[in-house]
Amino acid sequence: xxxxxxxxxxxxxxxxxxxxxxxxxxxxxxxxxxxxxxxxxxxxxxxxxxxxxxxxxxxxxxxxxxxxxxxxxxxxxxxxxxxxxxxxxxxxxxxxxxxxxxxxxxxxxxxxxxxxxxxxxxxxxxxxxxxxxxxxxxxxxxxxxxxxxxxxxxx
Amino acid sequence: xxxxxxxxxxxxxxxxxxxxxxxxxxxxxxxxxxxxxxxxxxxxxxxxxxxxxxxxxxxxxxxxxxxxxxxxxxxxxxxxxxxxxxxxxxxxxxxxxxxxxxxxxxxxxxxxxxxxxxxxxxxxxxxxxxxxxxxxxxxxxxxxxxxxxxxxxxxxxxxxxxxxxxxxxxxxxxxxxxxxxxxxxxxxxxxxxxxxxxxxxxxxxxxxxxxxxxxxxxxxxxxxxxxxxxxxxxxxxxxxxxxxxxxxxxxxxxxxxxxxxxxxxxxxxxxxxxxxxxxxxxxxxxxxxxxxxxxxxxxxxxxxxxxxxxxxxxxxxxxxxxxxxxxxxxxxxxxxxxxxxxxxxxxxxxxxxxxxxxxxxxxxxxxxxxxxxxxxxxxxxxxxxxxxxxxxxxxxxxxxxxxxxxxxxxxxxxxxxxxxxxxxxxxxxxxxxxxxxxxxxxxxxxxxxxxxxxxxxxxxxxxxxxxxxx
Numbered sequence: 020x021x022x023x024x025x026x027x028x029x030x031x032x033x034x035x036x037x038x039x040x041x042x043x044x045x046x047x048x049x050x051x052x053x054x055x056x057x058x059x060x061x062x063x064x065x066x067x068x069x070x071x072x073x074x075x076x077x078x079x080x081x082x083x084x085x086x087x088x089x090x091x092x093x094x095x096x097x098x099x100x101x102x103x104x105x106x107x108x109x110x111x112x113x114x115x116x117x118x119x120x121x122x123x124x125x126x127x128x129x130x131x132x133x134x135x136x137x138x139x140x141x142x143x144x145x146x147x148x149x150x151x152x153x154x155x156x157x158x159x160x161x162x163x164x165x166x167x168x169x170x171x172x173x174x
Numbered sequence: 175x176x177x178x179x180x181x182x183x184x185x186x187x188x189x190x191x192x193x194x195x196x197x198x199x200x201x202x203x204x205x206x207x208x209x210x211x212x213x214x215x216x217x218x219x220x221x222x223x224x225x226x227x228x229x230x231x232x233x234x235x236x237x238x239x240x241x242x243x244x245x246x247x248x249x250x251x252x253x254x255x256x257x258x259x260x261x262x263x264x265x266x267x268x269x270x271x272x273x274x275x276x277x278x279x280x281x282x283x284x285x286x287x288x289x290x291x292x293x294x295x296x297x298x299x300x301x302x303x304x305x306x307x308x309x310x311x312x313x314x315x316x317x318x319x320x321x322x323x324x325x326x327x328x329x330x331x332x333x334x335x336x337x338x339x340x341x342x343x344x345x346x347x348x349x350x351x352x353x354x355x356x357x358x359x360x361x362x363x364x365x366x367x368x369x370x371x372x373x374x375x376x377x378x379x380x381x382x383x384x385x386x387x388x389x390x391x392x393x394x395x396x397x398x399x400x401x402x403x404x405x406x407x408x409x410x411x412x413x414x415x416x417x418x419x420x421x422x423x424x425x426x427x428x429x430x431x432x433x434x435x436x437x438x439x440x441x442x443x444x445x446x447x448x449x450x451x452x453x454x455x456x457x458x459x460x461x462x463x464x465x466x467x468x469x470x471x472x473x474x475x476x477x478x479x480x481x482x483x484x485x486x487x488x489x490x491x492x493x494x495x496x497x498x499x500x501x502x503x504x505x506x507x508x509x510x511x512x513x514x515x516x517x518x519x520x521x522x523x524x525x526x527x528x529x530x531x532x533x534x535x536x537x538x539x540x541x542x543x544x545x546x547x548x549x550x551x552x553x554x555x556x557x558x559x560x561x562x563x564x565x566x567x568x569x570x571x572x573x574x575x576x577x578x579x580x581x582x583x584x585x586x587x588x589x590x591x592x593x594x595x596x597x598x599x600x601x602x603x604x605x606x607x608x609x610x611x612x613x614x615x616x617x618x619x620x621x622x623x624x625x626x627x628x629x630x631x632x633x634x635x636x637x638x639x640x641x642x643x644x
Contacts, residue, residue, distance in 0.1 A: 036338075036379040038293075039419055041401035045384050049343075070401065083403040084384035086343045102305040103504060103550050104462040104536055140387060140554055141305035142344050145462035145534065146469045155346040 022065050026050055030069065040070040044080050048087055057088040085139075093128045093135035095173045098152045101138040104145035113149055114138055116163045120170060134173070220448060222472040223436045224313050224320060224429065224458060233351045236358040239319040245364060247438035248326050252372040255438075260331035264434065267442035268454035272309075273299055273390075273427030274503065274532045276453075276520045279434075283332050285414035286422045294422040296329050296337040297399065298431055301383050301390040303342055304503035305554065306534030309458035309470055310428035314341070314348035317432070318355035322378060324431035326369070327438060329376050332424050336377050340395050343384040352380050387558035391606045392425040394560065405562050406606030429458060449475035453519030453530075461487040463537040464494070478522075480514040483537055494539040498622070502531025504551050505611030507618035508544070528618070543638035544623040545630050548615050549577040555612035566609035569600040573616060580627060583635035590620060590627050 022030055033046045044066055051062030058081050067077045081087045097117065101110045114136075118124055121134050128135040144150045147159030151166075158169060222228070239245070251260050265280030286294065298321070302310040313321055325337050341349050356378055359365040367375045381399055383389050389398045393407035396418050417423025433455060437445045446454040458472045459482050466488030473486070479499060483489065490496050499509045501518065507528035509516075516526035523530040538547065556574040561567045573596055579585050597613035604610070620627060629637045 036381070039400065042381075042399060044401040045398070046382060049382060049384070072401075076401075079403055080384075080401070084343070084386050086385035101550075102554060103500075103547065104306055104468075106550055107463045107536070107538060107542065139344075139385075140557065141303060141307075143302045143308045143311050143342070145306050145308045145536070146460055147308075148462055148468065152344065152346075157347070 021054060021061065022047065022050060022069065026054065034069070041072055041076075044070050044072070044077060045084070048077070048081060052087060057091050091128075091132075094133050095153050096135045096137070098137050098139040098142075099125075100140070100142045100144070100148070100150050102141040104141070105149040108148045110149040113151070113161055113163065113166060116166060120167070220456060220474050223456065224317060224432050225470060225472040226317070228312050228316050228470070230316060233315060233355065234317050234319065236319055236355070236362055236364075239317070243439070244319055244435075245323050245370075247435040248323050248330075248364070249370055251327055251330055251438060252370055252374055257331050257333055260327060260438070263442050264331070264437060267437045267445040268449075268452070269430065269433055269437060269445065270453065270520065271427055272429035272433070272457060272532075274304065274505075276530065279426060279430050282414060282426075283328070283424055285412065286332055286424065287415060290422055292421060293336065293419075294332065294334045295418045295424070296325060296332060296334045297392075297395065297418060297423055297425045298325055298337065298339040298428060299390065299392060299395060299425050300339050300341040300345070300348070300428045301395055302345075302428070302532075303387045303390045304505060304532045304534060305551075306460065306462055306500060306503045306536040307532040308460045308462070309533070311345060311348060312470055313428050313432050313458075314345065315351055318352050319359070320432045320435060321352075321428055322355060322359055322365070324434040325378060326364070326376055327434050328424070328426065328431060330374055334424070335375050336379075338379050338381050338399060338418075340381050340383060340389070340399055342389075343382050349380055349382055356380065386560075387554075388560040388606070388608060391608065394606065395425065396423065403560070405560055406608075408605055450517065450519055450521070452521055457533060459486075459518060459533045459535055461535045461537065463535075464491045464539040464542075465489065465537050466491050475517075475519040477518055478514070479509075479516050479518050479535070482518060482535060483514070487537070490537065490539050492539075494541065496537065497540045497542055498538045498544060498547075500536040500538075500615075501526075501528050501533075503534040504536070504554065504615060505529075505607070506531040507614040508547075508622060509618075510622050528614070541638065543581075543636055544619045544626050545577070545581050546636065546638065548619045549574075549581040551615040552577040552612070555608065559608060559612070563604035563609065565600045565603040566612065569596055569609065570612050572596055573612070577616070580630055581636055583630050583633060585627070585631045587628070587631055590624065590631075594620060 029050055033043050037043055047066045048058055052058050063077045067074050099114050114125055117136055121129055123129055123136055125136050125138050142150055149161045150159050261280050261283045269279045270276040271279055300310055329337050365376055365378055386404045388394045389404040391406045394404035398404040413423045413425055449455050453475045456474050458470050460470050461482055462468045471486040496511045501509055501523050509526055509528050513526035516522045520530045552574040556570040559566045559570045576589050576593055593616055597617050600609045600613055
């Protein structure tokens with residue numbers, strides 16, 4: 020009963036925003052993911068209980084929205100945009116470079132659990148392309164040299 | 175006749191002299207001309223409203239925003255203008271929705287059922303996800319109070335007491351900044367009960383998305399906000415009649431709402447004067463891709479694509495040749511350099527054969543393979559189709575499969591027409607416009623660059639593969 024015990028205030032604040040508790044599902048799932056690192060089965064159960072819906076109704080949200088992880092991800096989740104504006108400026112080569120540096124393919128996590136790499140759709144930062152997000156920080160105007168520098172600081 | 179400068183004799187020397195004068199004075203004259211042009215056009219210059227001081231570090235806090243006149247427009251309407259008159263002002267301004275569809279904002283507001291007593295909502299669509307579009311992000315990250323003021327004015331006009339800002343999950347900074355700004359506004363009595371001492375109550379909440387392009391479609395957004403999968407709804411009923419929690423709801427884009435305080439402050443005539451008859455005002459144009467200065471440019475809507483790409487964004491990188499332009503986010507038809515002089519407003523771009531959409535301009539130089547572009551975009555639509563309607567769900571998957579083979583050089587000659595046929599069978603056959611948005615990139619690249627498709631097939635590989643673009 021992680022949320023109701025550890026995050027009681029935050030839960031209450033979220034519920035107060037909506038006339039219908041079901042609307043709180045996505046914000047509560049964010050809370051679960053921020054606390055546990057991914058959306059845990061226990062978290063799903065708890066969100067269903069708090070919002071008064073069935074487990075399936077929460078699970079369908081978790082699987083529909085791409086930002087929710089149903090399995091643990093690395094401590095650093097690297098999301099590289101490979102949509103058109105970023106790709107015009109070399110995003111595909113950056114992904115290859117990252118794959119080489121980390122020794123994993125996009126969609127995988129390193130054996131030590133430090134890095135996960137994924138490609139994502141447009142991050143709405145086309146004016147700074149190519150871009151990536153590590154956890155919650157956006158890195159603009161990337162080059163392979165910049166990526167090496169950023170990776171060095173991730174330990 | 176003698177040479178007037180008395181240097182040497184004969185036409186050859188005269189020509190040399192002309193050449194010398196031209197090369198010494200030429201750059202100088204050009205400078206004077208440019209200066210004159212600049213001064214003349216600056217007599218009544220347009221100053222950015224939404225991108226004011228956009229390179230600042232951090233967001234503009236409440237005190238700073240108020241010091242330069244912020245929340246004066248809200249004060250004005252609360253003191254002196256009746257709600258319906260606010261709607262009338264916005265109608266007169268001709269402000270059209272900045273999210274992509276371009277529906278007149280004031281007209282949308284007037285669709286709310288008259289005399290309805292129950293709750294009604296304003297939802298700000300901040301699920302900016304159309305590739306090539308990055309204009310709402312700086313508004314939220316740098317000037318959250320401009321958006322909040324615009325929302326407050328709108329809520330007053332439509333008599334809503336609760337508003338939600340649906341921000342896409344990836345916009346971590348925007349979410350954080352908006353929450354801070356909302357706190358500031360509550361503390362200053364600009365939100366909550368009895369705003370500015372008047373009889374006007376309003377609560378604004380931020381609602382985070384979690385990664386789904388489809389939720390930018392207004393009815394999918396409502397479903398998402400209600401805690402469901404983002405599935406677009408059949409219209410009618412339109413959200414203005416039956417929207418969030420089946421209550422009357424107005425959904426407006428961030429940029430639309432952020433345009434409103436300036437309309438109230440400077441008047442609808444001023445706003446109209448900045449654009450043409452049917453596309454009034456100013457707007458942010460994100461320019462990305464192969465330009466020297468990618469960026470967001472906020473300009474009057476009279477501006478041409480050429481001015482945006484060559485003057486504002488500095489022209490094509492490495493002075494290469496321009497090959498193609500996507501004028502309004504990837505769901506709009508690709509244009510060729512022939513359309514450079516089109517005015518970047520709703521009518522101008524439509525006349526050129528495309529759509530203004532979200533105004534996200536993507537510029538591609540001569541090194542780009544258009545089949546590769548279409549293939550990349552087909553992957554996006556397949557990934558983002560919500561799966562509700564068969565033509566879109568299955569059609570985008572087929573297109574993707576064919577496009578991936580086509581780009582590898584394994585396409586078959588008859589598949590070019592098959593692609594067109596598929597596109598026509600997706601168009602207008604699904605609930606929302608995602609399916610319709612998936613086809614312009616295929617249809618227009620075939621229309622303008624069919625020879626590139628044919629080359630891929632005849633060569634058995636991508637003819638651009640050895641060049642720098644890949």
